[in-house]
Amino acid sequence: MLDELLRHIPFRKGDGIPRMALPDVAPEGTRIRAGHFVHVSYLAANRDPAVFPDSDALDFDRAPHPHMTFGWGGHRCIATAPARAELETAIGALLTRFPHLRLAVPDSEVQWDTETIRRFPLRLPVSW
Numbered sequence: 001m002l003d004e005l006l007r008h009i010p011f012r013k014g015d016g017i018p019r020m021a022l023p024d025v026a027p028e029g030t031r032i033r034a035g036h037f038v039h040v041s042y043l044a045a046n047r048d049p050a051v052f053p054d055s056d057a058l059d060f061d062r063a064p065h066p067h068m069t070f071g072w073g074g075h076r077c078i079a080t081a082p083a084r085a086e087l088e089t090a091i092g093a094l095l096t097r098f099p100h101l102r103l104a105v106p107d108s109e110v111q112w113d114t115e116t117i118r119r120f121p122l123r124l125p126v127s128w
């Protein structure tokens with residue numbers, strides 16, 4: 001469940017982290033010259049329909065497949081394991097304590113932060 005949530009919910013508004021090619025490279029036939037920047041979108045990768053069928057759907061029965069929420073390769077998030085453990089504990093405890101937790105307003109009424117790169121609701125009225 002946690003991995004599908006991590007895949008599906010954009011954790012911030014920015015797309016990803018720019019990378020600069022050191023030598024000329026041509027991944028999958030696309031030529032990138034040394035010194036040019038590439039902006040890899042973790043969010044688009046997490047919704048890639050070639051990897052995640054019906055990728056916009058939140059599907060807890062989806063076949064397991066690595067997502068890009070913590071990045072990939074040499075700069076993959078150094079805190080992946082503790083961040084996952086914290087989320088598992090927090091979400092698990094919240095749902096155990098409040099099994100009927102629900103939004104108390106239509107989701108269209110939830111206001112989101114527009115001033116930072118982070119993605120979070122300004123208020124989240126709930127009922128339980």
Ligand code: HEM
Nearest residue numbers: 011017042068069070071072074075076077078079080083
């Ligand atoms: C849900 C929580 C978190 C998410 C989704 C997340 C996501 C990411 C992502 C996408 C990257 C970039 C990976 C890349 O460049 O390919 C990253 C890097 C990094 N993260 Fe996290 N992160 C989280 C929590 C944390 C926490 C709690 C810490 C520290 C206590 C942390 C420390 C770092 C560091 C130091 C890097 C840079 C690693 C490097 O460049 O080698 N992250 N994280």
